[in-house]
Amino acid sequence: MKPYYWESQHGNFGDDLNLWLWDFLLPGFRDVHPETLLVGVGTVLNRVLLPEDGKKLVIGSGFGYGSLPDMSNADDWDIRSVRGPLTAGKVGIAEEFGVIDPAVMVADMPEFQGLGKVHRRSFVPHWESASAGVWPAVCDVVGLNYIDPRGEAKDVIRQIAHSELIVAESMHGAILADAFRVPWIAVTTSESINSFKWNDWAQTLGVSYRPRHVPVSTRAEARMKGARFWGREFDARDPQPEDPNQRAIDGETLVAIREPRQTSLRTAAKQLLAAPSAFALWQASRAEPQLSRDTALNSRKQRFLEVIEGVRRDYL
Structure with missing residues (x-):
């Protein structure tokens, strides 16, 4: 098999x-x-x-x-x-x-037992947000530990278990947090996040999907998701392809993925443009978390x- x-x-x-x-x-x-x-x-x-x-x-x-x-x-x-x-x-x-x-x-696997707390609050974005945004820099500004959902799976899971609270745009970020009995707060950056699958899981445990809105952090992210960035609306590809790997990623986003190193001046500029994202994420991280019984x-x-x-x- x-x-x-x-x-x-x-x-x-x-x-x-x-x-x-x-x-x-x-x-x-x-x-x-x-x-x-x-x-x-x-x-x-x-x-x-x-x-x-x-x-x-x-x-x-x-x-x-x-x-x-x-x-x-x-x-x-x-x-x-x-x-x-x-x-x-x-x-x-x-x-x-x-x-x-x-x-x-x-959470029942022996290698994930007895994991102590290392991080007070952590943020797990959706993989699309991680690909096109500047969320590590945003997390640095607001004092959250950044967990990249594209990382090695066991390392990502350990970081979730090591956290006292999880802010999750990634559904499996919330699922694993709940499984490890870590309170979690759902957020979303755009309508591209699939609420059907979140509600499907949430209904099995008697929790609710009430995501707090956090603005996208870059223009490239807005273009990818069809979201608003600094007053400008970007159109999403419609209809979206059934295979998520076929979603359109523009040249600006590809540069961000392939060339993650940035000059200090450019990084500072991106952090300034991401200020609304930082403020909203900070607010979300102070909201009332959920945890299933x-x-x-x-x-x-x-x-x-x-x-x-x-x-x-x-x-x-």
Whole structure:
């Protein structure tokens, strides 16, 4: 069996953790059923992302972008659980199949136990914001630890666990924070952030998605997202492609990605232009955080382990 994950061209820890999480949850799964694709963590129930042929075993995946694949053939699709009730409704299965995002199980792995607190407050942007914005500089201004979601997945997760509070534009930043019992605050920089997938997960734990708005930090970020920057409106590409890797990234953004070094004068200028972002992010970091109830999280994790036990019985 082979795990599927969506591979961002720039890196995204919430998808990359598929490379090792399933070895913890289903030891030996790689050695059986070579014809089966394990479709796990991520918003990947998308006709463009998944192959049409071959059997797919779905454990905790979500819908949120593009259109669903044709999942009518039971010989090709074994759906054991999905991320939440909204995905279950889209797929046309009972709400009880919307168990939880499997990423919460990372907190049970031995290597992530006993992690002490190092950072008082941390910010985890969406990977698109990290690619086009100047969020490390913004975080320096307002005293937040910056966590790059494009970093090595285990390092990103440890930084989340090491934090006393997480400000998250990245959904998996909030999911992992909640799993490690770290209070979190949701923010959003534009309408390009997918609220469907956030609400899908939130409803499984009885929390709510009420993101605080933080302006984009650069013109390149505004162009990428179709947002406003210093009074100027930028048009988003419409419609957006179903594969997130095909989203338009303009030349200015590519320069920022490929040439991260900046002169001190240019850095100072960008920090000045990002002042509204800094103020809003500072305000957000002082807002009332959320955290699901221990009983809600433990109940969902137990239901997910029952799903895993069924997969183990039938496949291993």
